[in-house]
Amino acid sequence: MIVQKSLKVPIHYDTTKTKIRILDRLTARITYTIQLISELITEDTEINRKTIRKLVKDSDIVAKTGLSSGFVQQCIDKFIWAWKSYHRLHRTWERQAASAEKRVASARDDKELKKRHKSFDKILKREPSIPDFRNKTPCRIDNRTGSIEHSASKLTPLWMHVSTLIKNQTIDVPLNPSQYHLNQLINAEISDFEIVKHSKKYYVHITITKVIEDQPISSIGGIDQGLNKSIAAVLLTEPYPQEEQLLDSAKRELLEKYDEIVSSLQEAKRWAKLRELRNKRENVSVYHDWCLANQVAEFTRGSYIAIGNSHFRQTQVRGNGKPKLRKRIGKWSYGQQRKFIVLKRAERGYPTELRDEYGTSKKCHECQSKLISRKWGEGHSYILCHSCGAKIDADFNAGYNIATQCRDDMLKAGMNMEKIYASL
Structure with missing residues (x-):
């Protein structure tokens, strides 16, 4: 399995002003x-x-x-x-x-x-707009004009070697990688990189490619994302299926805290302080989503996973009579979570599928009947099936249906569990 990802590495703080000016001219050109x-x-x-x-x-x-x-x-x-x-x-x-x-x-x-x-x-x-290149636009730099090189220097172990505007002249710019960046570069091939200026600082976005050995698959699972549970994961293992729920209450509390701080600063018109907090809220969301993705990847180890690819947020238009629901889903980052889960599982050698979850919440997973009603409690909801009498948590019911659909599609394609690993 081939895994490709991007690392955002800042330019070293000891970089000379001369080199910064050279980068300014190069990126502008x-x-x-x-x-x-x-x-x-x-x-x-x-x-x-x-x-x-x-x-x-x-x-x-x-x-x-x-x-x-x-x-x-x-x-x-x-x-x-x-x-x-x-x-x-x-x-x-x-x-x-x-x-x-x-x-x-x-x-x-x-x-x-x-x-x-x-x-x-x-x-x-929401019609997409045509590409606009009026702002500073980076390009991917490969071995024709630059490279990322390792070094035994005491200043930094990672340097950017890049051509300048003067013919046959190059510069070496020190980078400031964290231990995480260095660990990711082990056994990885550097494809190319971009020089990006953000908030008066230069960053190098390095694209790396890793070849991960495929791991054997022993079960199939489904994941549903909901309002009350960030993740409801189901594994169809023998003799009994496994269930796991993951919540993001800590993340929501922090986001609400930052929302209140930003609101008060906007009322006070403290623009300098707002600029300092510009990326804090986003960093909190990204950090907790990475933690969530790691937890999911560990729980689903050894499984082929299907995740419900929901577009529920885009369907909630203003004026639909559900203002409280729209306010709640404003803090959703489920698309980002799905992307992180796919990446973390791929790094462990396991494939993940994003599939349409339409209809998975409208039927009972035990008897496949659509004669159901949904009941809400405090912090949860459940399904009552009028055909078989089952009472099931709504999020886990959707997870079971997603996993079952994935399994049935594989069987329809003529695959059984012994052939899944060979066919991926």
Whole structure:
């Protein structure tokens, strides 16, 4: 299994002002080059490497910018990547808009028409915007123009070697890696890196690739994310299934604390203090999500896991009569949690699948009946099945259904448990 991730390493605080000025000029020239490339594009231009390279060559951008051909090629790669990402997002948005438009056309009465039209209007407002290169834009730097090198220096064990605007001149910039960064670089291949300036500081985003040995699979599991339980995990093991619930009460308390602090500072108009706290709340959320992902990866060791890929948050539009629910889901970071869980499990050699969870909360996992009713208690909800009489926690019921669907799909494809490991 191939695992790719990015490490954000700051420039060393002892870096000289001369080298910082060189980085300022280099990153500004890279942004200028990408802007010039974007000006060559019209509505009829086909975005591919052959076409863009020909336009760049005809416009003599290498001479205009003074950058080496290697840097210009990397700027072209960045430009093409940005437009491909835009087209991919736009195709997804077009499918969502077409589906919402059909729902509007099939509305049965005025009340339903108004509700569906509001949802359709919200989707139209979320149309992806075309790539904008007016702000400073980094490009991926590979071995054509730079590299990340290890060193026995007393100052730092990690350095960035990069070309400058002057022909045949390079500089070595010290980095300030943590022990976590150094551990991640062990047995990893450095693909490329970006030089990014954020809050008046330079960071190097290093992309690493690791080859992880696939581990044997002994069971299938499902994970559901809910309001009251961050994670409800179910493993279909023999002779009895295993269940685990993970809560994020500590994270929510800290986020509420920072929300109150930010609100009071905004009222007092203490902008300098607000700038100091700019990234604190985000760091708290990211840290706790990483901890949650590690816990899930340990519990699900040895299992093939399917996670419900929920888009519930996007469906809660303003004016739906549920303001308290919208306020609660404003603190959700379930997309980030899913991404972290997939990465942490991949680092251990286990595959993870994101699958549509539609209908998993609408049927009993024991008898597959949809004759159910959902009851809410304090801090939890449960399912009452009117066919078999089962009373099941709602989040675990969805987790069982996700795991069962995943298992059934594998069986339909002609796979059994002995063949799963060989087929992954």
